[in-house]
Amino acid sequence: MSDVRSGAARRLEKLGERMREVTPPASLQQHLEGRARLIASVEKMRKPSRARPALVAFAFAAAVAAAVLLVLRMRAAPPAIAWHVENGAVGAQGYVSIPPTAPSARLVFDDGSDVALAPGSRGRVAATTAVGAEVVLEQGRARVRVQHRERTRWMVDAGPFAVKVTGTEFMVAWAAEAETLDVWMRDGRVVVTGPVLGDALTLSAGQHLRARLHDGTVQIDTEAEPPEALGALAPPPAPSGSTLVVPGVELAGPNAAGPTPGIPGPTWSKLVASGDFARVVHEAEGEGVGHAIAARPLADLRALGDAARYSGNPSLARRAYAAVRARFPSSGEARTAAFLLGRVAEEQDHASSEAVRWYDTYLAEAPGGAFAGDALGRKMVLVSKSQGRDAARPLAERYLQRFPAGPYAAAARDLAP
């Protein structure tokens, strides 16, 4: 009887083992997309403010009123935006695929917005609401023109990245094989979220973003749109009287002037968050970089470093981050600055050994920090390139042990199968 029982137990144990063996692992793409979705969801949750106890009764009454309004509104809910395809057709599963030799196709929305898909591109309209749509760009390039209206909410998904739009014109490209996102801004502003971007990144008119997943680099500059894309996707003339600018929002382009004398302008952190890196650098230069480095508070120094890094000024970025470490050595920002100094060394100075040294510094100072996975992953990649696979293998094993599902896990498994 006991043999029978132990036989059954063995079989069940084997069965559980088999279940684990045949569970398909997540791909890197799935992992990154899932993480980006979660970050976006959590970001939405962060926005509502907490109700104070004293307001609970009021909130309850408001909720009841809102419910009544909701019912009334549902009865007269405006319809979702309709759309159709010009120069193309909707294929299986809602995809619009443009052959490489065909002219570009346009997804035309009846709110006046349109998305032009370049030859060789593939996309689909995932959803539409009364105030916007979600368009997925699976591969290729698209020019997006969103007409701003009240409560406009548009989103363009490109790989694991999401571009949130309220009213603007830009071009977006997603190269799935190279895992590279490009966004060229023409008008207005967008907010881009996704892996390697850290917090949400705001882009303004004239800026270009390139984010590459495979090496984790993020570059923001003023590179012009590729000319062939302009030709292929030239938009129709905008209807007269239409505007692509979000009312009430300051359009802070890269060449925007500084604050009016005597009137305090937005903080540098806010300027960086809004994508106006040039203005931060301009203001620092206006007051004297040396003075700014020596006297500005911690948040401004970090913002200056970020602005300089994003606008391709590595020497100023290094000075700002170094000042963060020198003047505020016990702050969390000081540890983060070590990682960011590594990024500057790697991305802009192409100094691998210096980058590795800074990543080591970060890992020593903040072994459980938010950038620990990135620091270890970047170090692994750099060591593999400069010293070979054998030298990088222990780093790959360490990475897999700590971050088995992290963004560098595939590269680590390649080094340490």
Next chain:
Amino acid sequence: MAGRSPSGHEDRPPADGPGDAEVARLARDRDPRAATLVWDRYSGMVRGILYRSVGPGHDVEDLLQDVFVGFFRNVGSLRDLSSLRSFLVGITLRTARTALRKKRVRRWLHLSDDGTVPEVATDDGDPRTREAVRRLYAILDELADRDRLAFVLRHAEGHELTETAAAVGVSLATVKRMLQRAEAHVHARARDDELLSAWTGGGHE
């Protein structure tokens, strides 16, 4: 957490990373780093439990999002911050149970899921393995949802009895009865199936 942890490293916090309590605190405080930390640490574990609980044919990625969004919505109610992992497992099981219930309702309404388990993609590409997996999940479909989840936790995830009971939300005695039912059923059905019997490495005992 003293389970056998057969799922390997995917459910273990890194030795030198922030502890679960710190990660839970960041999540509770809506720290922007929390989503990345929780996802990188636990999405593998949760994905595995979900897949093995509901079986092939479900959109596990969507369920995975449900679990983590549910976690961030409810982390404020987590009293013992160090029990983040158990908390997540509990949400995972509730999500899986809801998915199983919906599947049952859809089948009842004849909207989808005709009762057959879809073919499964496996790494080794062996059609016999695919068929064995399909048959195994068909057997699990015959169990009551809670019995099934207890079975998966105990045998596929390697949880101890007490952990399994806590995750399913029943007493130790109850979980033992649930497991006894599920084990007897699965064992009998697998033993009588030649392919499954061979796949699990045993003949008739």
